[in-house]
Amino acid sequence: MKIVVLVKEVPDTYGDRKLNLQTGLADRAASDTVLDEIGERALEVALSYADANAGTEVVVLSMSPESAAATVRKGLAMGASSAVQVVDDALAGADLGLTAEVLAAAVQRIGYDLVIAGNESTDGSGGVVPAMIAELLDVPNATSLNSVEIADGEVRGERASDHGTMQVTAALPAVISITERLPDARFPNFKGIMAAKKKPFETLSLADLGVDAETTEASRSIMISLAEKPPRTAGTKIVDEGDAGERLAEYLVQNRLA
Amino acid sequence: MTDFQADSILVLLDLTPSGELTKSAAGLLGAAAGVGTPVALIVGAAGAGEQAAADAAALGATHVLVAEGAEAGAQVTVPGADALAAAAELVRPDAILVPNSIEGREVAGRYAARSRSGLAVDAVAVSRDAEGVVAHHSVYGGAYNVDSAVTWGAPVITVREGAVDARAEAQPVSTEQLAVEASGRRAAAIGRVDEAVVTSSRPELRGAAKVVSGGRGLGSEAQFALVEQLADVLGAAVGASRAAVDAGYVPQSYQVGQTGVSVSPQLYIALGISGAIQHRAGMQTAKTIVAINKDGDAPIFEIADFGIVGDLFTVVPQLIAALEARKA
Numbered sequence: 276m277k278i279v280v281l282v283k284e285v286p287d288t289y290g291d292r293k294l295n296l297q298t299g300l301a302d303r304a305a306s307d308t309v310l311d312e313i314g315e316r317a318l319e320v321a322l323s324y325a326d327a328n329a330g331t332e333v334v335v336l337s338m339s340p341e342s343a344a345a346t347v348r349k350g351l352a353m354g355a356s357s358a359v360q361v362v363d364d365a366l367a368g369a370d371l372g373l374t375a376e377v378l379a380a381a382v383q384r385i386g387y388d389l390v391i392a393g394n395e396s397t398d399g400s401g402g403v404v405p406a407m408i409a410e411l412l413d414v415p416n417a418t419s420l421n422s423v424e425i426a427d428g429e430v431r432g433e434r435a436s437d438h439g440t441m442q443v444t445a446a447l448p449a450v451i452s453i454t455e456r457l458p459d460a461r462f463p464n465f466k467g468i469m470a471a472k473k474k475p476f477e478t479l480s481l482a483d484l485g486v487d488a489e490t491t492e493a494s495r496s497i498m499i500s501l502a503e504k505p506p507r508t509a510g511t512k513i514v515d516e517g518d519a520g521e522r523l524a525e526y527l528v529q530n531r532l533a
Numbered sequence: 534m535t536d537f538q539a540d541s542i543l544v545l546l547d548l549t550p551s552g553e554l555t556k557s558a559a560g561l562l563g564a565a566a567g568v569g570t571p572v573a574l575i576v577g578a579a580g581a582g583e584q585a586a587a588d589a590a591a592l593g594a595t596h597v598l599v600a601e602g603a604e605a606g607a608q609v610t611v612p613g614a615d616a617l618a619a620a621a622e623l624v625r626p627d628a629i630l631v632p633n634s635i636e637g638r639e640v641a642g643r644y645a646a647r648s649r650s651g652l653a654v655d656a657v658a659v660s661r662d663a664e665g666v667v668a669h670h671s672v673y674g675g676a677y678n679v680d681s682a683v684t685w686g687a688p689v690i691t692v693r694e695g696a697v698d699a700r701a702e703a704q705p706v707s708t709e710q711l712a713v714e715a716s717g718r719r720a721a722a723i724g725r726v727d728e729a730v731v732t733s734s735r736p737e738l739r740g741a742a743k744v745v746s747g748g749r750g751l752g753s754e755a756q757f758a759l760v761e762q763l764a765d766v767l768g769a770a771v772g773a774s775r776a777a778v779d780a781g782y783v784p785q786s787y788q789v790g791q792t793g794v795s796v797s798p799q800l801y802i803a804l805g806i807s808g809a810i811q812h813r814a815g816m817q818t819a820k821t822i823v824a825i826n827k828d829g830d831a832p833i834f835e836i837a838d839f840g841i842v843g844d845l846f847t848v849v850p851q852l853i854a855a856l857e858a859r860k861a
């Protein structure tokens with residue numbers, strides 16, 4: 276079984292995230308970067324399957340700037356067998372369509388039985404890349420899974436839907452995406468960090484994948500304007516002296532909110 | 534054969550498992566009417582379309598395409614994408630609007646990848662300029678406003694549910710069955726469906742005018758009832774922090790924040806929530822924010838219009854009593 280896990284480097288959401296007002300791109304220097312938490316959970320799904328099933332190969336795949344290599348390497352330290360990073364200057368500001376094309380081409384090249392992604396990244400929050408990749412690969416998308424069971428040539432699980440849940444099943448090969456309901460990921464230990472240094476780490480360019488970022492055959496989504504909103508400021512803050520509930524009721528009524 | 538207006542906007546509408554239009558329909562059709570002539574697409578099991586089509590017309594659809602087939606409820610995403618492809622081919626719209634629901638956005642994603650259309654997700658509004666339809670986004674938790682357009686052709690835009698207040702005028706019912714050729718794309722099969730129980734007496738979180746949310750500070754599932762009591766006195770929807778969801782006080786669908794629901798209500802009351810940046814990302818565009826927290830240094834106070842440093846278990850019951858006394 277060969278599992279490809281899609282991981283992304285994102286600005287650390289515990290800090291303030293910035294967009295560069297000139298380029299419209301994420302300002303990577305303005306905040307720390309981390310491996311997206313949902314990607315770590317996706318990797319955990321793959322690793323716990325690998326723990327129980329000898330002969331499982333887990334490849335982490337990321338499309339990201341070169342500077343993200345250390346973040347991708349964390350996936351190796353956690354236990355993935357190898358890593359592939361797609362790096363190309365032409366990918367700066369790539370839209371969803373180009374991102375999906377690149378990742379699908381890379382997955383195809385790596386070879387796979389199962390692709391595991393996060394349901395939504397914390398920076399893009401598109402929640403569409405996994406379904407787009409499934410379309411391009413012509414495989415099922417079993418997405419937004421709250422639970423995952425891999426057995427007998429298929430993957431099953433409970434899918435979070437807009438109105439509750441549903442049980443879904445897909446024959447392999449397939450693309451799945453998982454939700455935050457799946458367990459937190461393991462921490463890389465010292466042994467893992469040392470072993471990661473010797474694991475295969477391949478860097479691919481668009482030319483390697485045969486993807487043309489500039490093609491006019493695909494319509495692309497482009498940012499045409501960007502504005503920063505003034506940050507919110509604090510208003511009144513009181514310490515409860517026994518009447519705060521009444522004072523709040525007063526405030527709500529005065530502001531026609533109750 | 535219907536002639537479609539040159540400025541047609543194709544709008545995919547979501548159905549609930551029992552076949553009704555979801556709440557997002559009114560805002561989507563309202564957004565579409567603001568930039569062109571709304572044509573709705575409804576994809577459902579056989580016989581599902583008629584009532585939903587009439588409801589869509591009442592919400593402003595000038596014409597409703599109904600794609601009915603058994604596979605709609607049996608397969609994940611592919612039937613919706615196939616129907617959207619057929620409808621787009623027929624209508625040749627200036628833009629395609631889709632609800633940014635789990636199912637909606639994935640249908641949009643599959644369709645955009647297939648047709649190589651430009652895709653913009655989670656728009657909070659749409660407008661039109663000389664070159665076509667523009668999507669407006671509120672990103673990084675509302676810290677930035679971003680506008681996007683596509684390089685050519687009709688953009689596929691998913692619209693945040695509950696974000697658009699505009700409503701379209703009702704239209705006479707005009708319905709047409711849409712013939713859909715199956716793409717044959719491999720799809721996941723849907724088995725048992727468990728519809729979430731909706732507490733109909735309370736407004737839905739998405740699009741609610743008032744939201745009362747509880748965090749880890751509530752301490753237990755039983756004590757979380759205090760949040761619900763206050764919500765009911767105010768006629769508000771109930772939300773929660775991820776810590777409250779993780780602790781099992783409420784289902785995941787209550788989660789407000791970066792990986793939960795984004796809300797922009799008139800009033801947001803945070804009870805026992807520290808205000809971590811991921812929570813703020815989903816609520817800081819609220820008009821008025823009220824916070825009650827016993828830790829005076831909690832970051833939620835940095836954005837609260839009215840902050841109370843105190844124990845929620847004494848402040849909230851007093852607040853409820855005061856509000857009820859005024860009502861009586």
Ligand SMILES: Cc1cc2nc3c(=O)[nH]c(=O)nc-3n(C[C@H](O)[C@H](O)[C@H](O)COP(=O)(O)OP(=O)(O)OC[C@H]3O[C@@H](n4cnc5c(N)ncnc54)[C@H](O)[C@@H]3O)c2cc1C
Nearest residue numbers: 748749750774775776790791792793805806807812827845
């Ligand atoms: C990738 C990622 C995505 C995330 N997405 C989300 C998201 O979508 N939504 C979200 O909410 N979080 C999200 N989080 C988690 C977030 O970082 C915080 O952990 C979470 O919001 C904390 O919830 P809380 O405020 O309820 O809990 P805590 O931070 O534990 O705060 C509880 C608060 O209650 C107060 N309190 C306790 N008892 C009382 C009392 N009796 N009276 C008054 N106050 C009291 C305490 O002072 C404290 O401030 C995400 C995290 C990551 C890494």
Ligand SMILES: Nc1ncnc2c1ncn2[C@@H]1O[C@H](COP(=O)(O)O)[C@@H](O)[C@H]1O
Nearest residue numbers: 281338392393395396399401402403404
């Ligand atoms: N640039 C990328 N590199 C690797 N994986 C990605 C990338 N973008 C998106 N993904 C995967 O797709 C999931 C959903 O992303 P999104 O559609 O951007 O919300 C993420 O959790 C990742 O698993």
